[in-house]
Amino acid sequence: MVNSANEYQLPRGIDIASLPKVSLHDHLDGGVRPQTIIELADAIGFDVPESDADRLADWFLNQCDAGNLVDYLKTFDLSTAVMQTKEGLTRIAREFVEDLVLDGVVYGEIRWAPEQHLGRGLSLDETVEAVQDGIEQAIDDAERAGSSILVGQLITAMRHADRSLEIAELAVRHRDRGVVGFDIAGAEAGFPASRHRLAFDYLATEHFPVTVHAGEADGIDSINSALFDGRALRLGHGVRLAEDVTVERSDDDGIYVSLGPVAQWVKDREIALELSPSSNLQTGAIAQWGTDLVDHPFDLLYQLGFKNTINVDNRTMSGTSLTREMSLLADAFAYDLDDLEVFQQNAASAAFLPLEDREELAEVIAAGFDAARG
Template identity: 60%
Template sequence: MTNPTSEHAATSAPVVDLKSLPKVSLHDHLDGGLRPETIIELAGATGHLLPSTDPEKLREWFVQSADSGSLERYLETFEHTVAVMQTHDALVRVAREFVEDLAEDGVVYGEVRWAPEQHLTAGLSLDEAVEAVQEGLEEGMDTVDEAGGYIEVGQIITAMRHADRGSEIAQLAVRHRDNGVVGFDIAGAEDGFLPSRFSEAFTYLAENNFPVTVHAGEAAGLESIQDALVHGRALRLGHGVRIAEDIHLDVQEEDGNDVGTLTLGDLAQWVRDRQIPLELCPSSNLQTGAMAAFGTTIAEHPIELLHQLGFNVTVNTDNRLMSGTTLSGEFGLLIEAFGYGLDTVLEMTLNAVHATFLPIEAREELEDFIVEHYENAMDELDDFADSEGFVAFSADDFADDFMDEDESTLES
């Protein structure tokens, strides 16, 4: 699992603009993806006090505050975003801009998660909140379509772990399954709040054949993942990065040399063998301390280990505002850290395609579209993106000479 040097990568291939390639976003929070300008305008209308009313300074404040190594402090930043998302018009605007920003980054399918129970202080009901977000998502999709692009976005309705509204929120999600809601999740303070607290809700969802993803293996470890699979009936693991704690290095002496062998514990074996998708969020995992047992840099993130061992790895942003990132940016960081070629980016993107909560026919159609675009890109790169090839790329320096940014979304 040796990686090429960045110097080698920089001289071995042309530069590719990842924004121009179609991507799939599975783990992206609505209240973690607001534009700073929007936060400032909405806060001004409601009288909510912010750390700064300068867009760039506010953007920096969110990233710096979230970059603490603590999930608890990371979650505190949401006090400001949630505060300005309490009315119908605010939810519509935030959802619309959320879609537009995804499309700008080349995302063609996304699942946006959010917790309606946190958006009721101005008098909205749960159903009205869901309807407002759906209105905004549809406006965003229409705007992208009118501009000649394409994106589809569905809602994942989230229940907060520390609250006792699991069954109510599960019923809400099922009630809106024909109005844009594609899945259910639980989120919030993970440590000390196992999914088993929501057993009744998860049973209801299973009885109604409604898909579930569960935040697990982020702030809490293997017990959280085990509980998400057993009691949550999770089809995907939100983050799940700490499954790597169940991978062990055994060192034995052979012919005078130390030889290391990786072995999987029972839980890791189960997750790997059944290809349960991991919604990994590299920058966020680093910020919240979720990968603290493995290191403090992206290059030490266990995503490469998990990928090499055959886990079903997907790449996500979690909260684009707090992490100061995009999905293209996350892939760029991984390319820089591990020397990935386009073949690996495509592999992880297709993992996300097949982990979506879309019907299988839609997944197959989406796969065909994405593969075609990547094959065209690989032809443009003159076959540099094979399993031994490299893509010159910087997470903060997208080239725009590979493809027009106007082609970053699927034509309708």
């Protein structure tokens, strides 16, 4: 984890933390504060591996460096265990938004799976309402403190389960009460979007926006299913889209590539990639290209004109923030302020908001980056 404040700065002392940001891929159960886990676990008599917040944070990092998605996801058993009551969900959602504000986020989408929070008697609708209560409390607190943030819920169905149509109906039911979109998540390999075609058909008839986890733990076929079966407007991660990019030759003048049909489709239609660099390293999503951030195909996709966005995926599991992810990418690929603004404008244009709101968001980002330029 980056500890030095200097590593969060660009040349000329530009503070990345102060820049306006858009967070599109940020899991609620992946961003619970370690101290909150300890306190809520104690209240329900649930054992935790560490009783000190710093040590628990380190435990998450160590467990999540397994190099594969399946083991990475096992850590969520701990965070979801303390998210089974209205009080717990509301507190965690409130703190989550507070952390977004501290990270400079001006628009955030929080994704989470209500079906995983029914263990203590809550209904699906009650879980969504509890999370919305916490979001609204934090927004109100931010406004009183002089900050401004918009937040929407992304309701997620677990791709290995059989409740996606029910969860899709839940999302649409709350579309005017905080929910802005739908997602499927969980173990990707062996569970393509096509298994949930009924849910996606329903969402299409309701004109409800969809993002799909694809191209993280599986390849081009999974991405294709997300686009075809899921009608995905964004790709959750999507990093393995780079498998559909072929390097034809490389010389002193540059690298020459050709795009396969899926990559070409994603590029031509400006389908946003919700890339999460640190998480992609932890889960082994970029293993075929290397094990360091400089090996991540983020820059290749950017140079080829894809609509890259920067995301944290899971703040607690990766010990990270958007500020940190932007800093790491700037260091790895020598990005400057203009590059970082491109990624934030990409995210603003891909947000599940009405057009007019996206245009206002773009103006907020432009103004914030212009101010940083002095």
